[in-house]
Amino acid sequence: MRKSAKKLRYAAEAVGAATSLKTKRLYNACKQMQSSLGDFQDAVTSRDRLVHMADAARRRGEDTFGYGLLYQRERTIGLKSLEEYSEEVKAIRSAYERLTKNAKEQAKKKNRKDRKEEKKQK
Incomplete structure (x- = not known):
């Protein structure tokens, strides 16, 4: 999903640069x-690394409580980052639909203008 969002973001940037459509949203x-x-993803990776570090520390006979605290902190960060996921999907969908609507309106205006120009030339 992250790669798809990245591709769509770059496409929006290109469309915004090449047209008069407002793609900022x-x-x-x-x-x-x-x-x-x-x-x-960073939180997932960090948690995985912490598990390996805690395991190595445990085998050396070290206290691993701190690793557990860090693991829980990373878990909280990861969960918090996903709390707004459904709202972010809605925001993308809404912005895309608005952009599509504006593009269709601009195309209609251009077609009307082109037809007027054709009539003038006849």
Whole structure:
């Protein structure tokens, strides 16, 4: 999902640069989702690393309580990063639908303008 959000964000950026369509809302919604999913992935990776570090410390006879605290902190960070996921999906969908609607309206206006120009030339 994170890669898809990234691709859509880059597409929105390109469309915004190449046309008069306002793509900032879609761009920002995708960027927010990418950030949240990145935070989640970082927390997953950190937890995995902490498990290995705690296991090694345990085998050396060291206290591993601190690793458990850090693990729980990373778990909390990961869960918090996913709390807004469904809202982020809605924001992307809403921004995309709005952009699509605006693109269709612009196309209709251009078609009307082109037809008027054709009539003038006849």
